[in-house]
Amino acid sequence: MASTTASPHGIIGRPVPRIDGPLKTTGTAQYAADFHLPGMVFAVPVQATVAKGTIRSLDVTAAQAMPGVLEVLHHGNVERIYRAVPNDPNATVSETRPPLEDNRIYYWGQYVALVVAETLEQATAAAAAVKAEYSAETPQVSGELEPFAGTWHTVSARGKVDEAFDAAAVKVDQTYGTPVETHNPIELHATVAAWAGDTVTFYESTQGVVNHRNAMAQILGVPRENVTVITKFLGSGFGGKLFPWPHCALAAVASRRVQRPVKLVVTRTMMFSNVGHRPLTEQRFRVGASADGKLVALRQDALNHTSMVDNFDEGCGEATPYLYSVPNLTVTSALVQRNVGSPMAMRGPGAVPGLFAMESAMDELAVALKMDPVELRLKNDASIDESNGQKFSSRHLRECLETGSAKFGWSKRTPAVGSMRRDGKVLGWGMAAASWGAYRFGCSTTVELGADGKVRARCATQDVGTGLYTIFAQVLAEKTGLPFERIEVLLGDTTMPEGPLSGGSWSTATVLPAVAGAADGAIASLLQIAASTPGAKLEGADAKTLRLTEGRVHRATESAAQGVPFETVLQAARLNRVSADSTSGSAFEDPKAKGLSMHSFGAQFAEVEWEPEIARLRVSRVVTVIDAGRIINPRAGANQIKGAVVMGVGMAMLEETVYDPRNGQPINGNLADYLMATCADSPEIDVTFLDYPDYALNSYGARGIGEIGLAGVAPAIASAVYHATGVRVRKLPIRIEDLLQSEMREA
Amino acid sequence: MQSFSYSKAQTVDQAAGMDGRFIGGGTTLVDLMKQGVETPKTLVDITGLPLSSVETLPDGGLKIGAMVRNSDLAHHETVKAQYAVLSEALLSGASPQLRNMATTGGNLLQRTRCPYFRDTSYTNCSKRNPGSGCAAIGGHNRMMAILGTSEDCIATHPSDMCVALTALEATIHVQGPKGDRAIAIADFYKLPGTTPNVENALEPGELITHVTLPAPRKASKQVYLKLRDRASYEFALASAAVVAETSGGHIRFVRVALGGVGTRPWRSHEAEAALMGKPATATHFRAAAEAALKEAKPQSENGFKVELAKRCIVRALTTATA
Ligand SMILES: Cc1cc2nc3c(=O)[nH]c(=O)nc-3n(C[C@H](O)[C@H](O)[C@H](O)COP(=O)(O)OP(=O)(O)OC[C@H]3O[C@@H](n4cnc5c(N)ncnc54)[C@H](O)[C@@H]3O)c2cc1C
Numbered sequence A: 001m002a003s004t005t006a007s008p009h010g011i012i013g014r015p016v017p018r019i020d021g022p023l024k025t026t027g028t029a030q031y032a033a034d035f036h037l038p039g040m041v042f043a044v045p046v047q048a049t050v051a052k053g054t055i056r057s058l059d060v061t062a063a064q065a066m067p068g069v070l071e072v073l074h075h076g077n078v079e080r081i082y083r084a085v086p087n088d089p090n091a092t093v094s095e096t097r098p099p100l101e102d103n104r105i106y107y108w109g110q111y112v113a114l115v116v117a118e119t120l121e122q123a124t125a126a127a128a129a130v131k132a133e134y135s136a137e138t139p140q141v142s143g144e145l146e147p148f149a150g151t152w153h154t155v156s157a158r159g160k161v162d163e164a165f166d167a168a169a170v171k172v173d174q175t176y177g178t179p180v181e182t183h184n185p186i187e188l189h190a191t192v193a194a195w196a197g198d199t200v201t202f203y204e205s206t207q208g209v210v211n212h213r214n215a216m217a218q219i220l221g222v223p224r225e226n227v228t229v230i231t232k233f234l235g236s237g238f239g240g241k242l243f244p245w246p247h248c249a250l251a252a253v254a255s256r257r258v259q260r261p262v263k264l265v266v267t268r269t270m271m272f273s274n275v276g277h278r279p280l281t282e283q284r285f286r287v288g289a290s291a292d293g294k295l296v297a298l299r300q301d302a303l304n305h306t307s308m309v310d311n312f313d314e315g316c317g318e319a320t321p322y323l324y325s326v327p328n329l330t331v332t333s334a335l336v337q338r339n340v341g342s343p344m345a346m347r348g349p350g351a352v353p354g355l356f357a358m359e360s361a362m363d364e365l366a367v368a369l370k371m372d373p374v375e376l377r378l379k380n381d382a383s384i385d386e387s388n389g390q391k392f393s394s395r396h397l398r399e400c401l402e403t404g405s406a407k408f409g410w411s412k413r414t415p416a417v418g419s420m421r422r423d424g425k426v427l428g429w430g431m432a433a434a435s436w437g438a439y440r441f442g443c444s445t446t447v448e449l450g451a452d453g454k455v456r457a458r459c460a461t462q463d464v465g466t467g468l469y470t471i472f473a474q475v476l477a478e479k480t481g482l483p484f485e486r487i488e489v490l491l492g493d494t495t496m497p498e499g500p501l502s503g504g505s506w507s508t509a510t511v512l513p514a515v516a517g518a519a520d521g522a523i524a525s526l527l528q529i530a531a532s533t534p535g536a537k538l539e540g541a542d543a544k545t546l547r548l549t550e551g552r553v554h555r556a557t558e559s560a561a562q563g564v565p566f567e568t569v570l571q572a573a574r575l576n577r578v579s580a581d582s583t584s585g586s587a588f589e590d591p592k593a594k595g596l597s598m599h600s601f602g603a604q605f606a607e608v609e610w611e612p613e614i615a616r617l618r619v620s621r622v623v624t625v626i627d628a629g630r631i632i633n634p635r636a637g638a639n640q641i642k643g644a645v646v647m648g649v650g651m652a653m654l655e656e657t658v659y660d661p662r663n664g665q666p667i668n669g670n671l672a673d674y675l676m677a678t679c680a681d682s683p684e685i686d687v688t689f690l691d692y693p694d695y696a697l698n699s700y701g702a703r704g705i706g707e708i709g710l711a712g713v714a715p716a717i718a719s720a721v722y723h724a725t726g727v728r729v730r731k732l733p734i735r736i737e738d739l740l741q742s743e744m745r746e747a
Numbered sequence B: 001m002q003s004f005s006y007s008k009a010q011t012v013d014q015a016a017g018m019d020g021r022f023i024g025g026g027t028t029l030v031d032l033m034k035q036g037v038e039t040p041k042t043l044v045d046i047t048g049l050p051l052s053s054v055e056t057l058p059d060g061g062l063k064i065g066a067m068v069r070n071s072d073l074a075h076h077e078t079v080k081a082q083y084a085v086l087s088e089a090l091l092s093g094a095s096p097q098l099r100n101m102a103t104t105g106g107n108l109l110q111r112t113r114c115p116y117f118r119d120t121s122y123t124n125c126s127k128r129n130p131g132s133g134c135a136a137i138g139g140h141n142r143m144m145a146i147l148g149t150s151e152d153c154i155a156t157h158p159s160d161m162c163v164a165l166t167a168l169e170a171t172i173h174v175q176g177p178k179g180d181r182a183i184a185i186a187d188f189y190k191l192p193g194t195t196p197n198v199e200n201a202l203e204p205g206e207l208i209t210h211v212t213l214p215a216p217r218k219a220s221k222q223v224y225l226k227l228r229d230r231a232s233y234e235f236a237l238a239s240a241a242v243v244a245e246t247s248g249g250h251i252r253f254v255r256v257a258l259g260g261v262g263t264r265p266w267r268s269h270e271a272e273a274a275l276m277g278k279p280a281t282a283t284h285f286r287a288a289a290e291a292a293l294k295e296a297k298p299q300s301e302n303g304f305k306v307e308l309a310k311r312c313i314v315r316a317l318t319t320a321t322a
């Protein structure tokens, strides 16, 4: 991984190209499914074709006899697959029920058997020959979650919300819905499992090698140190690859059974049933304000569906308690069970669907108040986190809104529905505020300076495609003055020091202190050696007066050119390398961060073009302003935000996993029928980072940016749609069916 | 997947007599073989046949070889200049990669995207298992047809190209064991009725060799308009191909064909009758649209297609007569 374009000076905050770019563009980056091991065989699961019931009979005789078939595993012959310890934060699994545990079926597509064969084709053919009969019951997959008779639990509460709402001068009381969305990273989930004696190595598509190792050790019943997990590159995950899914255990169990490495690649169709989704949500919002637009009451009651085997709480109330200043607030939530696979966090879980509902309600409130929606947000800006009384570490929502307004040209907006035109089309302008938590967890890293003139970092975290390799390289370049071609970043291997799970947009904030600390440590050792190596140029110098600049060790009073290349220092001392480990802790234990409310903020402004004559609506422009601390690499950062905006267009207008009501099958489970935004759907996107460092989180002032970019996009578009068409869509996606309700027939 | 044999035909005569399934670009066939929907025993690769040219005929018409790729046809100078509706329809379909592979003959015979047709775990699909019923009725039917449906099948004919060819009154030329014949596109596609498995007029072993188009009407304007959820890479929810000629503000000639709504590429004689000789005005366009959709039978999820198709027709007529 090398690139010549970066010079070390001021490299933090520079838009450097990612160091793994050439590997990816030339197809040489190895993803999990690219690993081909000697003697490797292939596993293909058999999926249930009912969503509820029991397996009455399973006939594997024909499959077993087919060419190349080594084994057919099912609930009747599989060894014990253990459950992972419940609520162990370091060994989380996505679906707690192990595969093939019994003959019960909880969702369509559930694995009922696994065929292992010499080739993928043989395994696929044999899997199709397994005959299952079911005692099927009518599944519950309804997209309506109300009426709900279960128990609600309170997420956040202050004041007396119901009384305040009843007494409010202006009110909105509406229910909003978001559909099931399926994670569709281009890289399919894949596991290659290979046993050697009683140790096992996984080549995995995971967003957390360390968690994966810990969980698989529990599931397979072997010591943690017997499991190695390797993820060199990930073709993204969007949350779907945070924790192991049943196919990971199946691959490992099959490999142990046949004593050969086993590859199992989940198909695109299986992606829609077996590896998570953003759950359906239904959220009632009650918002009350005084006649001049000051919020007096805010109540959110959020339902989300979950599977029959797991309680997945989407957490739709993530942003509600702190985004605005309001004296009376209640957030409650509850789960509704459905015959679907277990849901899983998807980019901005909770906040993204929650903000769709809250910001849509705020938009409706602005209409009811006849107030500008930006004005309404500014008027209710919070100066402290009112959910807990804490100060914000760094909050610039007001500036996001003001900068966004100016960049978008919001002052030219005329509020009446359908009142704006361009080139014979109606324009709609809408906006929404956004937020996402800021986190930092523990991380260990090793940095070494080698006699070969290279600096290396090692960490058992993984680059999920967002640019983490480059973040490491930027810090090493900053510390050592070396160009990128002399920097090696080694990630995605559990034999290295433990780093974070890639989730919650916390990777950058988490790894920075550890890699900086390890680099400082290695450099200190180097300078010590330079000063103490007999016969070397700098022998006898006070190490404290030495510096490492442009890869050369020199006296602080002299230039780098007058010093010695660091590898010469090591060679003179007959050392192969010097290295240091550093471990940084989580923000929760950090006195600097204690008692502070840490979040990123943003403002989204969207323009839609509406042609009522043909009911065609397209998102034409998005201006997004993000307050996410100091941006370490604005190029990778803007790439994240732009991608998120495009995903937001899909969320607003296109994406929905549809279950056949009769048998619970996700019926549009392929990339032609499940609509995601294409390049042609991508609007013009203008990204601005405010770039205020948040030093409570780390010494670089960096937060994370993967998720905040998606927050607020869908409600901004829905608000623009209302402004253009007069149709208020409260249930995503916004479809042509909805737009045809517009009374406007021509522009 | 079942095993099959593969051979490559060298000449048209040889291919036309061969007992097997022809494969052009394979973008429909291979896909369905992977799903287990199509299970041919023998594949006859016809991509090597000398049927890849586009030629102007002595009568001013156009002859399009069955092996001409969709991309090449869409970008052919004569097609762009004289049969714009065909070029536009082709470019609105699928993706560049698919269009580079797809052939004219294959596009004519592409099969429906009905999800229940594509999944053999549904035994109730009369297109696959004649007489077994229809899983799409009462299922997810948003994309299904509203015109020409029967109680046995409501599958939409998915092609864009064929809608343009219908408006252009193309003729399909085939060669088979019994010799050559020419079939007007109006007679080529069959309504599902009680036999949705029979989709067209081809006899066993017949090879499509080429398609001919009548000479372009010099004074006509042509338009293809496709409406869908996203801006590209999606089949039509409703589309319209219009060829129209006006003089003195009146419609003197018009052909209207619809896509995304019919069980076959849908020629609307009703719309044409409502327009002939009438002033080219919004009122008459709307009346034509109403006439075209008069017999529409929506399913539980696709009622919106009725109004959408009407708007599609009105806009296409407006553009074609502007
Ligand atoms: C994801 C996806 C999206 C698509 N989107 C669109 C769209 O938006 N609009 C659209 O119009 N189409 C769309 N298509 C369909 C595409 O246009 C067709 O798949 C393509 O035109 C078929 O051509 P082919 O040459 O690949 O056919 P093949 O797959 O090779 O053949 C199709 C059928 O035709 C038969 N056949 C082929 N050539 C001959 C011949 N000369 N004589 C007799 N029989 C023959 C074959 O036996 C087979 O039954 C899409 C396809 C896919 C996969």
Ligand code: SF4
Residues within 6 Å of the ligand: B112, B114, B115, B116, B117, B124, B125, B126, B127, B128, B133, B134, B135, B136, B137, B152, B153, B154, B155, B196
């Ligand atoms: S619509 Fe036609 S193709 Fe689809 S399930 Fe019904 S019969 Fe089969």
